Amino acid sequence: MKPSAVVPAFEEALRQLGVRVRRERGPFRGGLCVVDGEAVVVLNRQHPDEAQAAVLAAALREHGGADELYLRPAVRAALEDAWAQADAGQTAEVADDD
Template sequence: MKPPAVVAALEEALRQLGVRVRRERGPFRGGLCVVEGEPVLVLNRQHPAEAQVAVLAAAVREHGGADQLYLRPAVRAALEDAWAQADAGQADEAEQDE
């Protein structure tokens, strides 16, 4: 499945979980936040779809919604790949700090 299709599927999944998704421009990476008590995910529309998948995957993980929804196998695989890459990046950072 191509990254733009994964982005669309993960955006819809977050909406089903009650998270509003906004696309904005600016010097930021994006992520999940709370605005007036409501969860909002902000995506940087200037970033490539692969970077947006990483932000969406982190939001799904943080919101704990992956088990609550049906996700197509290709979308779930992309989600798990993004999580594995994020975990590997955190492990690399921890090694550098030592």
């Protein structure tokens, strides 16, 4: 599954879990945080789809509940592959804009 298709699928899964997804610009990688008591994933809009997919997959793992969601088999496989890559230390690296 192409990263350009994975990103919206992961975003939808997070929305089903009650997590808001925002895109911002700046010198950051992105990730899951809590803003005013609400779970939010912030994505760096300047990063490629591969890096955004890795951030979203990490947020799905950290937030929990993804195992209880119905995800299309291709999306589930992409999520499990992203988790396996993260476990192996093979996440999409993006240089900080510092």
